[in-house]
Amino acid sequence: MAPEITGIEPSSLKGMSPDNPDLCTLEATVVTGLEDVAAEECKEKLGVTCVQARGRIFIDVNIADVTKVLLLRSIDNVNIVLTMVKNFCFGDQRERCFEQLYKFAEKQDWRKGMRVWKDIFSYPEEPIKKVVPLKNEYCCPRPDVDLKRMKLSSPILENLPESVVPEHLRNDKGLSFVDDSLKQEENSKEPSSTAAVEAVASGPRFRVSCSRTGATHKFGSPEAARQFGAGVNEMFTWPVDLTNFDLEVLLCIDKEFVYVAISLTREPLFKRNLTNFGRTNLRATICHNMVRLATPQLGEVVLDPMCGGATIPMEGSLTHSQAFHLGGDNYGQAVKRSRDNINNLLKKGKSMVVDVAQWDATKLPLRSQCVDVVVSDLPFGKRSGNKADNRVLYYRSLVELARVTKMKTGRAVLLTYDKGSMIKNIKRVHTLWKSGASRTVNIGGLPAVIYTLYRTSQLSLSDCNKDSKASETCTDPNLK
Amino acid sequence: MKLITHNMLTSKGMKNVKEGFPLKIQAEEMRNVDIDYDRDFITRMIPKLDWKALVFAAQCVGHKEDLPDTLPDGYENDNELLKRLHHVLLEVEVISGCLECPETQRKFPISNGIPNMLLNEDEV
Numbered sequence: 054m055a056p057e058i059t060g061i062e063p064s065s066l067k068g069m070s071p072d073n074p075d076l077c078t079l080e081a082t083v084v085t086g087l088e089d090v091a092a093e094e095c096k097e098k099l100g101v102t103c104v105q106a107r108g109r110i111f112i113d114v115n116i117a118d119v120t121k122v123l124l125l126r127s128i129d130n131v132n133i134v135l136t137m138v139k140n141f142c143f144g145d146q147r148e149r150c151f152e153q154l155y156k157f158a159e160k161q162d163w164r165k166g167m168r169v170w171k172d173i174f175s176y177p178e179e180p181i182k183k184v185v186p187l188k189n190e191y192c193c194p195r196p197d198v199d200l201k202r203m204k205l206s207s208p209i210l211e212n213l214p215e216s217v218v219p220e221h222l223r224n225d226k227g228l229s230f231v232d233d234s235l236k237q238e239e240n241s242k243e244p245s246s247t248a249a250v251e252a253v254a255s256g257p258r259f260r261v262s263c264s265r266t267g268a269t270h271k272f273g274s275p276e277a278a279r280q281f282g283a284g285v286n287e288m289f290t291w292p293v294d295l296t297n298f299d300l301e302v303l304l305c306i307d308k309e310f311v312y313v314a315i316s317l318t319r320e321p322l323f324k325r326n327l328t329n330f331g332r333t334n335l336r337a338t339i340c341h342n343m344v345r346l347a348t349p350q351l352g353e354v355v356l357d358p359m360c361g362g363a364t365i366p367m368e369g370s371l372t373h374s375q376a377f378h379l380g381g382d383n384y385g386q387a388v389k390r391s392r393d394n395i396n397n398l399l400k401k402g403k404s405m406v407v408d409v410a411q412w413d414a415t416k417l418p419l420r421s422q423c424v425d426v427v428v429s430d431l432p433f434g435k436r437s438g439n440k441a442d443n444r445v446l447y448y449r450s451l452v453e454l455a456r457v458t459k460m461k462t463g464r465a466v467l468l469t470y471d472k473g474s475m476i477k478n479i480k481r482v483h484t485l486w487k488s489g490a491s492r493t494v495n496i497g498g499l500p501a502v503i504y505t506l507y508r509t510s511q512l513s514l515s516d517c518n519k520d521s522k523a524s525e526t527c528t529d530p531n532l533k
Numbered sequence: 534m535k536l537i538t539h540n541m542l543t544s545k546g547m548k549n550v551k552e553g554f555p556l557k558i559q560a561e562e563m564r565n566v567d568i569d570y571d572r573d574f575i576t577r578m579i580p581k582l583d584w585k586a587l588v589f590a591a592q593c594v595g596h597k598e599d600l601p602d603t604l605p606d607g608y609e610n611d612n613e614l615l616k617r618l619h620h621v622l623l624e625v626e627v628i629s630g631c632l633e634c635p636e637t638q639r640k641f642p643i644s645n646g647i648p649n650m651l652l653n654e655d656e657v
Contacts, residue, residue, distance in 0.1 A: 352577025354541075375574050377537060381650075388647050404569040406623055408538040411649040416546040416657070418650035420554060423541045423581065 054493075055088040055105045059310045063137035065104060068113040071162060077169055078137075079112045079119065080314055081128035083338070086494030086503070090342040091127040098125065108495075119169055119317070126341040126372050129321045132303055132314035133169050135161040141311040147214070147271045151191040151280045154304075157313070158284025159187055166315045170300060173317050180257050180300075184288055192283030199275035208268035254292035259285065259300040267308040277304060281313075326371070328397045329390040331362045333437050335430045335468075339496070340368035343428050343503065347466040349376040353425035356457070357381070358414040358450060361437075363391035363407070365428050367398065370407035376426070378405075381412040415449035417457055421512075424457045427465035433501065434471040443474040451478055452514060455485035463508035468494070470501040479504065484511050534627045534648050536590050540582050542648065544634040544641070547656045555586035556632040556641070558593035564646075568623045575615050575622070579608065587622070596621050 063069065068078030083091040085108045092103040092110050099121055103110040111134070114122060122131055143150050167180050200219040203210065210222065218226055261282035265274035281304050286293055291300070301316040323336040344365065349355050353376045357365045360380030369378040382388050391409045398405060412418050431447065432438030438446070447469075454465060465486065469475050479488050489505035544553035584604045591600050599617045608614055632641040632648055639656070642649050 352574055352581070354581070374569070375571060377578070379538060379541075383651060385649075389645065392645050392647055399566060404567060406537075406568060406574075408535050409647055410534070410538065410542070411647055411651060413546075413651055416652065418543055418546055419541050420543050420545075420583075 055085075055107050058106045058109075058305075058307050059139075061104060061106050061111070061137070061139075061310075063139055063312075066111055066113055066134070066137065069134055069136060069162070071165075074165070075116050076113055077116050077119065077165060078134040079114060079122055079317075080109050080132045080134050081112060081122065081125070082109045082130045082132075083128055084108075084336070084342070084495055086492050087127065087339070087342045090345055091125070094125055094127045094345065095122075116165075116169055116172075119173065123173075123317070123322070125322075126368070127338055127345065129323055129336070129338050131317045131322070133166050133317055135163070135166045135313045135315065137312040138310070140309045141306075143270065143309065145271075147194070147217070148191065150270075150272050151194060151276070154277050154280035155189070155191040155284045156187060157311075158281055158288060161313050163289075170315050170317065174299065174319075176257060176299070180291070181289060182256065183290075185290070187284055187287055189287075192280050194276060195279065196273075196276065199279055200273050202275070203273055207273075209270050209273065212269065212271045254286075254290050256289060256291040257299040258294035258297060259291050259302060260293065260295045260298040261285065261302045261304055263304040263306065265306040267306070269308070270306070274306070277306060326364065326367050326398065327362065327394055329362060329393045331387060331390055333430075333433070334362055335364050335496075337364065337368050339468075339494070340365045340430075341372055343430075343466050343468060344369040344373055346503065346505065347426045347428050347464055349373045349426050351375045353377070354379060354423060355426045355428060356419075356424045356454075357429045358412075358417060358427065358454060359383075359429055359431060360391060360409065361387045361430070362394055363409050364394075365430065366391075366407045366409070367395060367405065369428065370405040371398075371403060374404070374406060376406070378407045379410070379424075380407070381410040381414070381417075383411065383413050385411065415446065415453050417453050419457045421456050422459050424454075425459055425463055427454050427458060427463075427467070429465075429467050431467055431469040431471070431475075433469060433499070434474070435499070440471055440474060443469075443471045444477065447471075447474050447478040448481060451482045451486060455482065455508065456513065458508050460508050460510050460512060464489075465504075465506040465508075467504045467506070468496070468501055469504070470496070470499050472502055475502070475504060479506065482514070484514065485509055534643055534646060535623055536587065536594070536625060537578070537582075537622045538648075539590050539627075539632070540587055542632065542650065544632075544637070544639065544650075546652060547634065547637060547639065550634065550636050553634055553636060555583070555589050556634060558590055558627060558630065558632060559640075560594050560627045560630040560643075562628040562630070563594060564626050564628050565620075565624050566626060568619070570616065570619050572612075572615055575619050576609050578622070579604070579618075582622075591621050594625060594627065596625060 066078045068076045088105040095103050103112045196217045261278040263274040263278035303314045305312050323338040326337045355376050355378045357380040360382050363380045366378035366380035388411045434440040434443045486506040491504045588600050599621050628646050630643050
């Protein structure tokens with residue numbers, strides 16, 4: 054498993070150093086569990102070794118090569134990292150933290166970051182016109198606005214002084230309604246801060262997005278974003294716009310580990326293939342990573358027996374074009390969606406060696422031993438199918454897949470959340486499929502697992518399992 | 534449905550069917566798509582194909598002249614043949630029509646480019 058971000062050593066990433074003006078450090082987010090697959094793609098296509106952390110990889114690249122990173126198929130979002138501090142040493146008082154975050158804006162390598170940003174987004178002019186040194190201590194805090202969305206379960210609720218606890222949580226905390234006089238008292242203690250730049254704000258509209266993890270902080274993420282954002286706003290006179298922004302600055306705080314990055318992807322990179330969505334479509338990046346794990350070779354046949362909207366065969370045919378990708382589903386609506394998705398990509402001029410059929414995955418209308426690789430996202434039993442059906446479905450399709458998949462060289466990469474059904478059935482068909490490594494992957498918050506299986510040299514189940522109670526185990530479809 | 538797919542499809546899942554291959558194609562509507570020519574891919578796929586079935590399929594859809602009845606030796610060096618094969622295998626698609634089982638004559642409809650191979654309960 055990839056290490057937590059707090060285990061990263063910032064000095065190992067050379068792209069953040071001002072000594073390397075043409076090198077930059079990019080952060081590419083990856084679905085948790087597939088970081089090593091992304092690192093492998095990066096190594097293969099860019100020749101660069103990445104530093105892996107939970108849910109992301111860090112890549113040091115030449116600034117000229119940043120566009121190449123945006124073409125990788127295994128990553129979701131790309132940001133350029135400006136600074137990374139392993140031990141921020143947050144102060145004990147809220148006001149001290151605000152000051153640290155506000156002044157942190159001056160410690161970033163904006164020139165490098167904005168140079169890359171300007172290029173990627175084709176911004177027509179130089180975004181940094183002048184730099185105004187920060188004069189205030191920090192920005193006037195507004196907990197009444199910033200903590201509106203705080204939940205009762207928030208780990209930092211205990212750390213907030215009474216007067217700051219937001220209105221909607223005061224009852225639960227047994228605090229009395231705050232009357233206006235108290236509010237004014239807190240406000241009058243704040244340092245006078247010049248209203249953010251009366252001069253005409255110009256340049257890219259920006260926002261700061263903060264994500265904060267940790268139980269000891271005395272401030273919420275919107276408060277941190279406000280402080281840092283105020284610093285940026287005063288330094289560059291860029292206008293703040295939380296919804297229609299050109300530039301998104303990311304402030305990431307994980308306990309004492311803090312880093313700042315600029316987003317280089319307005320939309321996540323996985324939004325590339327689908328136009329017709331079903332109930333349970335898999336992200337194109339996860340599809341790519343699964344196909345990559347199966348290592349399809351030149352001239353091989355890659356099968357998805359339960360393809361839904363054909364997300365896996367489509368992505369496979371776009372990135373592994375030297376194999377033939379075949380998908381099928383029993384559900385008419387799904388195959389129709391597949392056809393529409395494929396046609397839409399064909400219209401855009403994509404060349405895709407892919408085809409779709411409608412079939413029963415437990416009775417595939419395919420010749421024996423004609424498939425080399427199976428890659429599939431099995432029904433989880435949550436939104437699609439159910440666990441009782443899964444127990445039978447997984448067994449029957451594993452047996453049928455063994456029939457069509459080449460002995461000895463064939464392999465399967467299967468994703469599911471229903472680990473129980475999968476593990477039981479892998480055991481039942483162990484004479485046909487040998488179990489390889491499995492990995493846990495975060496699919497929309499669910500801890501799903503990708504199982505890798507290898508075909509044995511046995512063609513079919515030769516003996517009925519006499520110990521099993523379920524009657525269908527004695528039905529060997531290969532004896533028909 | 535591409536002819537490369539047809540080369541793998543059978544009706545053997547039906548009871549009383551011994552081989553169920555190759556299925557006869559009755560094509561109503563066809564179309565051509567553009568697929569990048571990859572010589573290595575075609576050369577590597579050839580040993581996996583059932584050549585007779587492919588020729589049969591090509592005949593069904595009116596591409597009889599494109600492929601020889603038997604695969605000649607040294608096909609890896611015959612560029613013209615490889616290009617024609619690439620076209621017939623990957624670029625020709627059946628949009629509507631049906632596939633017919635050679636033993637039971639059961640018809641599997643193709644609509645919107647997708648063959649429906651689902652069997653009824655009594656056919657299993």
